[in-house]
Amino acid sequence: MGLLSDSYTLFTREMLIFKANLRTNIVRSAIFPLFIILIFGNINTTYKNTPVAIVNYANNPQSLAFINDLQINNDVNLVTVTNQQNALQMLQTGQVQAIIVILPTYPTLSPGVKGVQVYYSNTQVSVVAALLPVVNATAVQASGLVAPKPQTVPVSMVQSDAVYAGQSSYKTFLAAGIIPMVVIFSALFAGGLSMITDRQMGNLKAFLITPINKNAIIIGRVISSGVQGAFSALIALAIGIAFGAGVAMGTIGVVWLIVVAFLVTIGFVGLAMIIASRVKRVDAYAIFSQAIGLPLWYAAGGITPIASLPSWILPVTTIDPLTYATQITRGVMMQGFIPFNELVFDLALLTGIGLVFLFISMRMFKSTLD
Amino acid sequence: MSDHAAAVEITRLVKKFGDFTAVGGINLSIKQGEIFGILGPNGAGKTTTINMILGLLTPTSGTILINGMEMRRHGANVKSLLGLMTQETVVEGDLTARQNLRIFADLYHVPKDEVDSRIELALQEADLVDFADKQAGTFSGGMQRRLELVKSMIQQPKILVLDEPTTGLDVQNRSGMWTRIKELNRNGVTVILTTQYLEEADVLCDRIAIIDHGSIKAIGTPTELKRIVGKGRILELIAEDPAKAPAIAALLKSHFRLAAEVKGDRITTVIEENRIDILTSITGALDRKKLDVASVSLHLPTLDDVFIKLTGAGMRDTASNDAVSARSNIFRGMSGRR
Numbered sequence: 001m002g003l004l005s006d007s008y009t010l011f012t013r014e015m016l017i018f019k020a021n022l023r024t025n026i027v028r029s030a031i032f033p034l035f036i037i038l039i040f041g042n043i044n045t046t047y048k049n050t051p052v053a054i055v056n057y058a059n060n061p062q063s064l065a066f067i068n069d070l071q072i073n074n075d076v077n078l079v080t081v082t083n084q085q086n087a088l089q090m091l092q093t094g095q096v097q098a099i100i101v102i103l104p105t106y107p108t109l110s111p112g113v114k115g116v117q118v119y120y121s122n123t124q125v126s127v128v129a130a131l132l133p134v135v136n137a138t139a140v141q142a143s144g145l146v147a148p149k150p151q152t153v154p155v156s157m158v159q160s161d162a163v164y165a166g167q168s169s170y171k172t173f174l175a176a177g178i179i180p181m182v183v184i185f186s187a188l189f190a191g192g193l194s195m196i197t198d199r200q201m202g203n204l205k206a207f208l209i210t211p212i213n214k215n216a217i218i219i220g221r222v223i224s225s226g227v228q229g230a231f232s233a234l235i236a237l238a239i240g241i242a243f244g245a246g247v248a249m250g251t252i253g254v255v256w257l258i259v260v261a262f263l264v265t266i267g268f269v270g271l272a273m274i275i276a277s278r279v280k281r282v283d284a285y286a287i288f289s290q291a292i293g294l295p296l297w298y299a300a301g302g303i304t305p306i307a308s309l310p311s312w313i314l315p316v317t318t319i320d321p322l323t324y325a326t327q328i329t330r331g332v333m334m335q336g337f338i339p340f341n342e343l344v345f346d347l348a349l350l351t352g353i354g355l356v357f358l359f360i361s362m363r364m365f366k367s368t369l370d
Numbered sequence: 371m372s373d374h375a376a377a378v379e380i381t382r383l384v385k386k387f388g389d390f391t392a393v394g395g396i397n398l399s400i401k402q403g404e405i406f407g408i409l410g411p412n413g414a415g416k417t418t419t420i421n422m423i424l425g426l427l428t429p430t431s432g433t434i435l436i437n438g439m440e441m442r443r444h445g446a447n448v449k450s451l452l453g454l455m456t457q458e459t460v461v462e463g464d465l466t467a468r469q470n471l472r473i474f475a476d477l478y479h480v481p482k483d484e485v486d487s488r489i490e491l492a493l494q495e496a497d498l499v500d501f502a503d504k505q506a507g508t509f510s511g512g513m514q515r516r517l518e519l520v521k522s523m524i525q526q527p528k529i530l531v532l533d534e535p536t537t538g539l540d541v542q543n544r545s546g547m548w549t550r551i552k553e554l555n556r557n558g559v560t561v562i563l564t565t566q567y568l569e570e571a572d573v574l575c576d577r578i579a580i581i582d583h584g585s586i587k588a589i590g591t592p593t594e595l596k597r598i599v600g601k602g603r604i605l606e607l608i609a610e611d612p613a614k615a616p617a618i619a620a621l622l623k624s625h626f627r628l629a630a631e632v633k634g635d636r637i638t639t640v641i642e643e644n645r646i647d648i649l650t651s652i653t654g655a656l657d658r659k660k661l662d663v664a665s666v667s668l669h670l671p672t673l674d675d676v677f678i679k680l681t682g683a684g685m686r687d688t689a690s691n692d693a694v695s696a697r698s699n700i701f702r703g704m705s706g707r708r
């Protein structure tokens with residue numbers, strides 16, 4: 001009874017404060033997604049760094065030369081050579097933006113028969129329009145069928161197709177990446193900063209002299225931060241949707257987003273309180289939380305596909321809880337499904353990290369001011 | 371167990387922060403039902419002592435018994451006996467007066483069926499019935515303090531600790547606060563208060579401990595403490611030219627056999643009750659020696675005089691503390707939640 005009801009009282013307090021500042025909180029949750037989607041959502045990415053996957057059905061010397069040339073000329077960001085099913089899934093989850101399929105007919109010059117097919121998601125038209133001539137020129141050259149000079153008739157070896165890839169627009173990709181970001185910042189603010197101000201304003205002192213279990217102070221704050229994190233996620237989602245993002249999974253997907261947001265917040269609030277018990281100044285704490293939040297967001301592939309991140313950051317990506325949160329949000333919003341074992345793994349991992357941080361923060365939280 | 375025990379019994383209490391000794395071995399016995407004042411300048415160790423009484427700081431050594439019980443062993447029991455109004459005003463500005471009170475009623479585990487009636491009563495006592503559902507942040511400093519006082523009484527403690535309850539209040543709110551404190555005391559609450567205001571200690575307290583640099587300089591009733599300065603009147607002279615202050619003191623010594631203390635341009639001495647008439651001779655003598663004074667005053671000893679006598683200084687730096695209640699809420703804007 002004691003711990004739970006005390007936690008509930010303190011939860012109520014946090015939520016009342018949150019409600020009293022509702023407008024500020026909405027603006028805070030909204031400003032970042034707005035900013036990111038407006039700036040990055042409308043950038044015309046050049047084909048040079050367009051992540052592509054290649055599917056090679058031809059598997060002959062000319063096709064290998066073609067792949068080789070694409071890489072050597074640095075024309076595209078070749079993520080992987082794989083099978084078609086994998087490649088399509090990568091396209092749907094936004095890991096690549098186009099697929100170059102080298103057909104068994106390559107190389108050929110027969111009229112009506114194309115040797116190369118490019119699939120791209122229907123929202124990447126401008127990028128692929130720039131990419132196609134490059135792919136074609138390389139394909140023609142590598143085939144060895146046409147003398148390089150003098151070229152009289154333009155030869156076309158490439159056929160292109162917009163693949164219907166669910167809602168997988170870059171804006172959906174971005175929105176799905178921003179949600180975890182907004183959520184951790186909500187956690188770092190709600191959890192850590194309020195702890196510091198409570199200490200400075202004397203509120204903590206007032207709580208500590210009451211006959212409550214000190215862990216109630218942590219638990220009440222953690223749960224309320226979780227709710228606030230989920231709230232921030234919904235605001236970010238609303239903005240994403242307003243700018244053209246979608247949730248492939250529909251209403252159930254939104255529920256999943258709320259669950260993920262709640263779990264991520266709980267994990268990071270623990271971390272926030274650990275930092276807040278060491279960093280006693282608001283400005284230092286603000287810098288600290290930025291310095292932690294932004295890199296984790298970047299490493300998790302929040303703004304660019306993990307495939308196009310520099311390789312030195314990949315170890316961070318692997319241990320970054322946000323990576324797994326982002327995996328779920330992308331699955332929910334872009335693919336419309338999450339493989340069951342992946343979901344279980346991601347959720348277990350997020351919960352586990354949350355519990356570890358929570359445990360450490362409880363151990364570090366002292367019931368005196370010493 | 372508790373009826374005969376002192377409300378608070380402090381024995382050889384020491385608190386060190388690193389090498390710095392904030393409280394250096396004090397002994398205090400605060401009786402049931404009294405208003406006990408802890409008086410001292412900034413940094414004297416008042417808040418540190420109080421924090422130890424409340425269990426917020428762990429003593430380096432020494433013991434504190436509350437109604438005969440030790441905090442460490444009887445945590446929750448002892449905590450419900452104590453109430454605190456802190457030096458900082460900590461009503462939650464974003465919450466209404468009622469919400470502020472309810473949270474603490476719940477945290478103190480006030481029985482559910484009593485919560486509402488206690489809140490109503492508290493609102494009445496604080497004269498805030500009309501403002502019950504307004505955000506406390508919109509209240510004036512005096513209203514916030516009143517709310518803070520009833521908030522710290524919501525669990526109906528036996529011992530109320532007030533850390534500088536009137537710092538930062540205007541004269542009217544201050545005397546209002548004094549009335550309330552006396553009223554609470556009349557209803558049987560033991561009050562421990564710290565203050566930098568001698569006048570406050572004089573008006574309110576049954577007994578006073580004067581502390582400076584972490585140790586007790588004197589302890590007793592206001593009257594007893596005033597006696598330390600001696601019977602009679604305090605004569606205070608302010609020299610026109612501070613350089614001549616020692617000469618003035620020397621003259622008092624040689625001509626009138628008065629031991630005077632010099633502090634800057636200020637010379638103080640005690641004149642026995644039956645010798646008040648020498649004042650005119652003193653001014654005459656000073657005039658003849660061309661030792662100009664800017665002001666002459668003669669008054670009954672106050673705690674101020676006791677204080678100067680004991681600590682060798684006036685209250686230090688009192689004004690700076692008045693800024694405390696005005697401490698801005700910049701963080702609230704930053705975090706967006708408070």
Ligand SMILES: Nc1ncnc2c1ncn2[C@@H]1O[C@H](COP(=O)(O)OP(=O)(O)OP(=O)(O)O)[C@@H](O)[C@H]1O
Pocket residue numbers: 387390392410411412413414415416417418419457566
């Ligand atoms: N946590 C701490 N760490 C180090 N020094 C401290 C700490 N708390 C207090 N002190 C020091 O101990 C001394 C006594 O402080 P305390 O707050 O008890 O003074 P005070 O009598 O309440 O003064 P004020 O009138 O300014 O409130 C001061 O010199 C202060 O700097």
Ligand SMILES: [Mg+2]
Pocket residue numbers: 416417418457533
């Ligand atoms: Mg103090």
